[in-house]
Amino acid sequence: MSDKKSKCAFIICGEGGHLEQARIFLKSVTRDLDWILITENDTDLSRFEKQNIELVSPVSKYTKNLNIINNFNFIISVARLIFRACYYLYKYKPSVIVNLGPFIGLPFLAIATFLNVRTVHIETRSRFQTISRSGKIAYYFSKVFFVQNPTLLVLNQKFKYVGRLEDD
């Protein structure tokens, strides 16, 4: 399914600070790829009017407070997310997938691993000493793993640092 000539790229993120990082990332992307933002459908997207956006059911909110109801909702949401991931990967055939976390991008990365797509995880900028839970899983599905704080470089040789996503 992989299309080497595909000009499409995904940037996938959850809400809050992750979405803010996506906004900063998209401000500086090069024009040789058409970026599509994939995020959760219950978040404030007023700053993304000009971007191509695809929405998925929220997952992040169920992982923040673990209880029986949230665990059940989480399983349902993950099933829907996997279906959506397959659909969007088939529809757009991206050549690059960038995951900014938290959980939402993992199904995309996992499926894309089998499709010869360049998969990237950018660890959140709030991590200085340890990797996040989603980062630990994304590590196995990403060809390149970026950290936003150089203090994390000592943890793994695979980690790359090219700066922190911050507004100009």
Added chain:
Amino acid sequence: MTNILITTGTTHFNSLCELGSKWGRQIQGRIIIQDKEFTGNHEVLPNVSSVRWIKNIEYYVNQVDLVVTHCGAGSVFKLLQQDIRFVVCPNYERSDDHQIELAGYLRNYQLAPVKSIVELNNYEIRDLIEISRRDRYNKYVRPRQFDMLEFMEILDFASIDNNSE
């Protein structure tokens, strides 16, 4: 008139929101609580209002006397970059611990006062405003900006490595 903004980003942080109501009884000014999913029990006071989102939060943080924020990266880095005086309260009500590391970073580099919800509960709001004004904190030095060209170069190398395997 003293005005206060409490922001909790996109996460439940009921104890901080409830603290807003408590502070509302201590001051004449307004308290605005931004909380996407506030479900706690708080007393309805005329000078305390709750909103899900604040679109121009960069503008509002300049209009208030004190900003009290959770320790989310989006909120904290925005305030640091704007050079706003603020008090940080890490959210331990979450199941993950990512706010702890950012709180440690703020503490280690003395960038902002970090107070737990228990500590905040022990403060009168006037004392907290005084602390945020009186104590000296370091100016935020921006780290290296994310280099998109280097990012794309590394991606291209990854692609070449992958094709040659």
